[in-house]
Amino acid sequence: MIVLPDGRRDRHNVRSVRARSARWLAAALVGFILVGWAATVYGLVLIADGLSPANDHIDWWAHVIAVALIAATAVPVWRWLRLSIDDVVYGHFGDGSAAITRLNHQIDNRAPSPPAGLDSSLAAMIARTLNVPYVAIVEGETEAGVVGTRPSDRDLADVPLTYQGNELGHLFVAPRHPRTSLSNRDLNLLSELGQQLAIVMFAIRASEQLQSSRAALVTAREEERRRIRRDLHDGLGPSLASMKLQLTAVDRLLMVDPHRAASLLSEVRDGMNKTTTDIRRLVYGLRPPLLDELGLVAALRNHPSAQAGLTVTVEPDELPELPAAVEVALYRIASEAIHNAARHSGGQQCRVTIEVRAEQVCMTVRDDGRGCPEPLIEGVGVASIRERAAELGGAVEVFNATGTTVRTLVPLESAKS
Numbered sequence: 001m002i003v004l005p006d007g008r009r010d011r012h013n014v015r016s017v018r019a020r021s022a023r024w025l026a027a028a029l030v031g032f033i034l035v036g037w038a039a040t041v042y043g044l045v046l047i048a049d050g051l052s053p054a055n056d057h058i059d060w061w062a063h064v065i066a067v068a069l070i071a072a073t074a075v076p077v078w079r080w081l082r083l084s085i086d087d088v089v090y091g092h093f094g095d096g097s098a099a100i101t102r103l104n105h106q107i108d109n110r111a112p113s114p115p116a117g118l119d120s121s122l123a124a125m126i127a128r129t130l131n132v133p134y135v136a137i138v139e140g141e142t143e144a145g146v147v148g149t150r151p152s153d154r155d156l157a158d159v160p161l162t163y164q165g166n167e168l169g170h171l172f173v174a175p176r177h178p179r180t181s182l183s184n185r186d187l188n189l190l191s192e193l194g195q196q197l198a199i200v201m202f203a204i205r206a207s208e209q210l211q212s213s214r215a216a217l218v219t220a221r222e223e224e225r226r227r228i229r230r231d232l233h234d235g236l237g238p239s240l241a242s243m244k245l246q247l248t249a250v251d252r253l254l255m256v257d258p259h260r261a262a263s264l265l266s267e268v269r270d271g272m273n274k275t276t277t278d279i280r281r282l283v284y285g286l287r288p289p290l291l292d293e294l295g296l297v298a299a300l301r302n303h304p305s306a307q308a309g310l311t312v313t314v315e316p317d318e319l320p321e322l323p324a325a326v327e328v329a330l331y332r333i334a335s336e337a338i339h340n341a342a343r344h345s346g347g348q349q350c351r352v353t354i355e356v357r358a359e360q361v362c363m364t365v366r367d368d369g370r371g372c373p374e375p376l377i378e379g380v381g382v383a384s385i386r387e388r389a390a391e392l393g394g395a396v397e398v399f400n401a402t403g404t405t406v407r408t409l410v411p412l413e414s415a416k417s
Helices: 006-048 060-088 096-108 119-128 184-253 258-286 289-294 296-301 324-345 380-391 414-415
Strands: 135-139 142-147 157-163 166-173 313-314 349-356 360-367 395-400 405-412
Touching: 006 060, 119 135, 119 142, 119 166, 119 184, 119 289, 157 184, 157 313, 166 184, 184 380, 289 324, 289 360, 296 313, 296 324, 324 349, 324 380, 324 405, 360 414, 380 395, 380 405
Parallel strands: 313 349
Antiparallel strands: 135 142, 135 166, 157 166, 349 360, 360 405, 395 405
């Protein structure tokens, strides 16, 4: 049960009373006009048969024709009357600007916490506005908000919820009466409300994607910190402590046993070389030094796979300045694609083409090898490529075209922000 504040409860009660009054008034008008129409048809048929003040003789077949006409046209006339009178009676409920204002207030009055999706309150507002028995807001394959029970004696009006050319869901509304449909006025109002609902759906999806992206970034950052901490604690820490002990031993043995001291110094030197390699590996894991020393194009041309029998060509020769995150992501993706080409494709050539556009960067890595198997079963390498592109809101496509082609699109705006 939903508990409303006193002011909202009063407004809700007033609207319910008005809706019931409108429903009774509509039914009364339909019945009155329908009876008047039947009497008029009956009278016109009798007059056509010759009924007049001077002649009260009516043929029996005139009565049959009158009844047949009334029976044949009663349902179509009733439906037309329903739609017409509903438009008149419910017009103050179905005012477009007022309905959209109520929808916006309904959205604004929702809980201030991050939205988890649409709820039934929006469907209830639409049901009250149009005074219909059933409203369902469907997002994808999920019913995001439902009010009432779906009637089996009438067809539902289906309003697609689209935003920027993308279909986000559907709004299903049942007509007010059996064997009728909604009027054009109602459908136009539903179309306007559907546009607002589509904007709400898009905003909710964008908010959910933003939260998911933030969570993924936080997780990736913490995993990177954990890896660096583990490498420092388990690798560099013990190595530096061991070298400190060895240097202490060298200091003690220097005057007593110079040969032993020299041997320990040699071990310390080897340990320092190994530690230096580990430090470089850690730094390389944060940002490849080749990017700072040579730039993206030259770094790819000097990729280790290029020294192992695979000819790597990169175009163009120069690139405009790119955001650091985009540059690192492109280098990692291209490195993984070149490594896969050298290891699995069996080709001799690998061509990297980078095109910087106004809003995004398109990079294509194509080899002349045997291509990827069909269907493609993605391994760790392809999954890593997709994750790196997804971190920046980009996308990756892997397909066969004279070898294997890896095409990556990365937006620039998301990386700058």
